[in-house]
Amino acid sequence: MRHSRAIDVSTGLFVLLGLTAIAFLATQISNREFSLGDSSYRVQAQFENVGGLKTGAPVKMAGVTIGRVEDIVYDMKLLKAIVTLRIDRRYDEIPDDSDTSIFTAGLLGGQYIGISPGGSEVYFKDGDQVAFVQDAIVLENLISKYLFNQAEKESAAKAAEATPQPEAQK
Amino acid sequence: MSSYSRSANGGTPVARADDIAVLEGVHYSVDDKPIFRGLDIAIRRGHITAIMGPSGTGKTTLLRLITGQILADRGTVVVDGSDVAKLSRNGLYALRRRMGMLFQNGALLTDIDVFENVAFPLREHAKLPERLVSTLVLTKLHAVGLRGAAHLLPRQLSGGMARRVALARAIVMDPDILIYDEPFAGLDPISMGVVMRLIRSLNDALGISSIVVTHDVQEVAQIADLSYILSEGQVVARGTPRELRDHPSPIVHQFMDGLADGPVPFHYPAPDYYQQLLHAPEARP
Amino acid sequence: MSVVRDMLASFAGFFARVGALTRFFLRLLWLTPSGLRRPRLVVEQVYNAGALSLVIIMTSGLFVGMVMGLQGYDLLSRIGSEDSLGIGAALTLLKELGPVVTSLLFAGRAGTSIASEIGLMRATDQLSAMEIMAVDPMRRVVLPRFLGGVISMPLLTAIFVAISLYGVQLIGVQYFGIDQGQFWSEMRGAVEIEDVREGLIKGLVFGLACSLIAVFEGYNAEPTAEGVGRATTRTVVVSSVATLVLDYIVTAILL
Numbered sequence: 001m002r003h004s005r006a007i008d009v010s011t012g013l014f015v016l017l018g019l020t021a022i023a024f025l026a027t028q029i030s031n032r033e034f035s036l037g038d039s040s041y042r043v044q045a046q047f048e049n050v051g052g053l054k055t056g057a058p059v060k061m062a063g064v065t066i067g068r069v070e071d072i073v074y075d076m077k078l079l080k081a082i083v084t085l086r087i088d089r090r091y092d093e094i095p096d097d098s099d100t101s102i103f104t105a106g107l108l109g110g111q112y113i114g115i116s117p118g119g120s121e122v123y124f125k126d127g128d129q130v131a132f133v134q135d136a137i138v139l140e141n142l143i144s145k146y147l148f149n150q151a152e153k154e155s156a157a158k159a160a161e162a163t164p165q166p167e168a169q170k
Numbered sequence: 171m172s173s174y175s176r177s178a179n180g181g182t183p184v185a186r187a188d189d190i191a192v193l194e195g196v197h198y199s200v201d202d203k204p205i206f207r208g209l210d211i212a213i214r215r216g217h218i219t220a221i222m223g224p225s226g227t228g229k230t231t232l233l234r235l236i237t238g239q240i241l242a243d244r245g246t247v248v249v250d251g252s253d254v255a256k257l258s259r260n261g262l263y264a265l266r267r268r269m270g271m272l273f274q275n276g277a278l279l280t281d282i283d284v285f286e287n288v289a290f291p292l293r294e295h296a297k298l299p300e301r302l303v304s305t306l307v308l309t310k311l312h313a314v315g316l317r318g319a320a321h322l323l324p325r326q327l328s329g330g331m332a333r334r335v336a337l338a339r340a341i342v343m344d345p346d347i348l349i350y351d352e353p354f355a356g357l358d359p360i361s362m363g364v365v366m367r368l369i370r371s372l373n374d375a376l377g378i379s380s381i382v383v384t385h386d387v388q389e390v391a392q393i394a395d396l397s398y399i400l401s402e403g404q405v406v407a408r409g410t411p412r413e414l415r416d417h418p419s420p421i422v423h424q425f426m427d428g429l430a431d432g433p434v435p436f437h438y439p440a441p442d443y444y445q446q447l448l449h450a451p452e453a454r455p
Numbered sequence: 456m457s458v459v460r461d462m463l464a465s466f467a468g469f470f471a472r473v474g475a476l477t478r479f480f481l482r483l484l485w486l487t488p489s490g491l492r493r494p495r496l497v498v499e500q501v502y503n504a505g506a507l508s509l510v511i512i513m514t515s516g517l518f519v520g521m522v523m524g525l526q527g528y529d530l531l532s533r534i535g536s537e538d539s540l541g542i543g544a545a546l547t548l549l550k551e552l553g554p555v556v557t558s559l560l561f562a563g564r565a566g567t568s569i570a571s572e573i574g575l576m577r578a579t580d581q582l583s584a585m586e587i588m589a590v591d592p593m594r595r596v597v598l599p600r601f602l603g604g605v606i607s608m609p610l611l612t613a614i615f616v617a618i619s620l621y622g623v624q625l626i627g628v629q630y631f632g633i634d635q636g637q638f639w640s641e642m643r644g645a646v647e648i649e650d651v652r653e654g655l656i657k658g659l660v661f662g663l664a665c666s667l668i669a670v671f672e673g674y675n676a677e678p679t680a681e682g683v684g685r686a687t688t689r690t691v692v693v694s695s696v697a698t699l700v701l702d703y704i705v706t707a708i709l710l
Contacts, residue, residue, distance in 0.1 A: 007502045014506035018610025021617040025549065025651050028639075237587055263589040270587075277584035280575075294590045339588075 039089045040067065041126035045100050045113075046080040051136025052111045053102050059085050059113040066091045069113060085113060087124070095120035101134035111136060190215045190347060190379045191236055196245035198231065205231055207403040209245070213347075218373050218380040220390040223400035224425060224434050229383040232400075233349055236381070237269060238262045250346065267295060270340030274352040276332035278324040278339070284311070285320040288339045295343070310338040314368060330361030337368060347379050348372065354386040362386075366393050387426055391415075399425060401433075479671050482593065483601050490598040500603025504565040504666075508611060511564055512557060516615040519556060520622020523548070527623070528631050540633060541642035544623040549650050553616035554657035555702055558665055561608055562694035566669040569600045570690040573673025574683035582674075597670045604669065608662025609655050616654060653709050660705055665694040 050072060059067035067087035075082050087094070097118030104111050118132070191213040198206040205228040213219045221229055234240045235247050238254040247254045252265060278287045288307045292298060298306075311317040314334040324332060333353065340348060350369065354362050370393045373380045384390050390397065391411035399407040399414065399422055407414055407422040414426055424432030440446070490497060523544050531537045573596060576582050582592040627633045669690050676686035 007499055010506045011498050011502040014509060014607075015501070015610060017509075018505070018607075018613055021610070021613035022651075022655065024617050025613055025654075026648060028643075239583070239586060263591075266587055266589040271584070273580045273584055275579060277580040279581055279584075280579075291588045291590070294588070294595070336584075 040086045041089060041092070041124075042070065043085045043087060043124050043126075043128050043130060045083045045085065045130035045133050046075075046078065047083060047102070047133055047135050048080060049135040049138060050081045050083060050111075051102055051138055052104075053083070053113070053136060054111070057112045059087060059115065061091070061094070061115045061117065066115075083113070085130075092123060092125075094124045096122045096124050096128060097131060098124075099132045099134060100130045102136035104137070188215045189213060191247075191249045191381075193232075193235065193242075194246050194248075196235065196242045196247060198228075198235065198240070198242050200231075204403055206242075209400075209403070210405060211398055213379060213381055214396065215379050216373075216377060217395040218369065218382060218393055220394035220397040221381065221383045221400065222385055222387065222390065222397060222425070225385065227400045228403065229400065230351060233271070233351055233381070233383060236349065237266060237271065267291075267343060268345050269347045269349065270343065270345035271349040272333065272336050272340050272351060272353055274355055276324070276329075276336040278327075278332055278336055280324050282323075283320070284316065284322050284324070284327070284335050287324065287335060288342055290339065291343050306342060307338075310342045311335075313341070313372070314338045315364070328361075330357050330364065333357070333361075333365065334368070337365075337372075341372060341376065344376065345378060347381065350380065350382045350384070352384055353382060354384055354389045362389060369393055385425075387428070401425075475675075476667070476671055479674075480667050483598060483667070483670075486594055486598050487602065489594060490602055493599070496595070496599035497602050497606075500599045501606050502603075503568065504561075504600070504603040505607030505610060507568075508561060508564050508607070509614070511560055512611050512615050513618050515556065515560055516618035517622045519552065519615075520544070520548070520619030520624075521626050522622075523552075523619065524623040524626025524630070528627060528633075537631070537633060538637055538641060540623065540627045541638040542645040544627075545620060545642045545646050546650060548616050548619050548623075549646065549654040550657075550706075551702070553619065554612050554654055554661055555698060557612045557615045557658065558608070558661035558698040559695055561604075561611060561662070562665045562669070562691050562698070565604060565607070566665050566690045566694050567687045569604065569666070569669040570673040570676070571683055571687045573597065573600065573670060574676035574686045577674065577676050578678040578680070578683055580678075592674075597674055601666045601670045604666025605659070605662045608665070609658035612654065612658030612661075653705075656709070657702065657705050660701055661698050664697045664701055668694045668697060 053069060053072065055069050055072055057069045058065040059069060067085055069083060070086040071082075071084040073082050074080075085100075094115060095118040097120040099116040099118065101114050101116070102111055103114045124130075189212045191211075193209050193211040196206050196209040197204070209232070211221070211232075221232060223229060231240070235242055236249060236254070238247075238249075238257065241255050249265060250268065252261065254262070254265070257265060278284075279290065282290070285307055288310055289303050292303050292306060308317055308320065311320060314337050316331060316334050316338065319327070319331065319335070324335075327335065353365050353369065357365065366389055369380060369382065372378065382390055382394065394411060397407075397409065397411060397414055398405050401421050407417050407419055409417070414422060417423065417426070421433040423429070424434060430436050524540070527540050527544055528537055531540055531543065573582075576592075576596060582596065585592045585595060624635075624638060628635045628638055672686040672690045672693070673683075676682045
């Protein structure tokens, strides 16, 4: 038989080597993949503005990734953005009064969800709604808010100058 | 040397019911160049039929028409009762399983040894127990005299030996038709004698029909029952070797006797010799 | 003008060839299930295309990695980010350099081998003989080689990337003195599983393309010595161009 054992063995070794390389690349050099599957539960949060948040963005607590943003839709009746978070079941003791906010990674990085724990002894379970939510900080709003505040301060100061102050003591 | 041919039966062959292959009115062209213009050939069952002609008459093309590898532009090719043009892929393959073909250079598969080459059709088409395969292969190799070479590789064989192995492979499935494409080309006299003997004895022993395409006139004359001579895309002569030797047509005469000049001219078409020499361009300074 | 006519003719020829290639590819896809029922033939071809290419892939991988280490370090030290060597190298190799270089090497070594083997079988009538023996040469000869190439390429790509990362590390850590732990942890922080997937998908796509081109050219080679030579040359050229074009397309799709 021309087809020798040596070829079988060599091919086997080659394939094994290749698969090992793939395994190496998948585990050793990439983020320990967050294999969300059945071992996770869903929580929903409503936002006025999600800013640049994208699906797949991480959900972090104290900087540690505990889940992913699964879905972002706009509800026409509530007139809010509904964000679905998938959280690993390992982290099933998140107080249900925790703050859920949208942060930006770095100065101009991607946006993610950060959860700051509250004090409640009731924990989030699958299907819960987040009570306390902080919208994304949109730069334009920030600037216009600042300018508006400045304008208000100035006009208040002007008004205070114009009106004589009544005697504080009575 | 004893003659290998059967008794000549004269008479012009007309397509008969026991013809295993019939080509009628076949026309075939490649890129507007006509190769066959109305070919009529009948291959008789159980006999050796030779197809001869000057180089370039498309003898190999003819074989490909018979095996169904190419289809005629016009006319019919009927092999063992089936019109080749109308067969499905499976039908064509079923037909080919009953044919064996010997290629000019053997066409053995170069990466497997002699035994495996001969066993190839068996392995591809049937799931036979290994012992049976071995018996069949060794029997066929013995018939061609190469049983002892079973474990050599094709590159270790001489031309003649390779051709004999290819012959063993062609008969391993006990075909009804055997086709030989230039079986004598490039062989020494001894090998030629061997091949001639094998063609004749296989034909008679196995009861098959053989088609030999060749231009080795002397060799084929000793074994063919019937010969066709093709020229310019048509049959110009048919008959037993004796009939052809006495044939009146000039082209048959030139072919059979190996004359340098005749209907097939010696000179390739060229302008007038005298004029061309006279007006040859001057040597450059 | 005959120049325009010639150009149109060559365009038509090009499209005709692409059409023939597509039909060929579809037929191979159709035959694939039956091909996998003859594992022996496929294993032989995985050996020919993959195992025999290991030496060239690993050697090239090592040196590409080492060069990346050298160049990368030099470049990054100019902007003071030497520690990011791991990230840059890993991402570049995984997503681009690994699949592309592996594919080009594969086309040169395995592609030409496949094309010339099949072309030679064409030229010596072996394919014709098979047809006469009612064996489909596509199933017996072409398909196993195609599958062998397709299976081997992603594996070779992974091996290339892994070895070249080792080469980067060899230069960056052992030679230039970057902290080993930091090297790998920075890399881990920036490389996503999607990047690994992207590299492997590219490996697969390039494997499909190069294997297809190699078997196609071999099968359709003119049955002469020059014909086989021309087919082999065309295999390398077309495979290389196809790799680079597909690289752009796949990157654009995945990004």
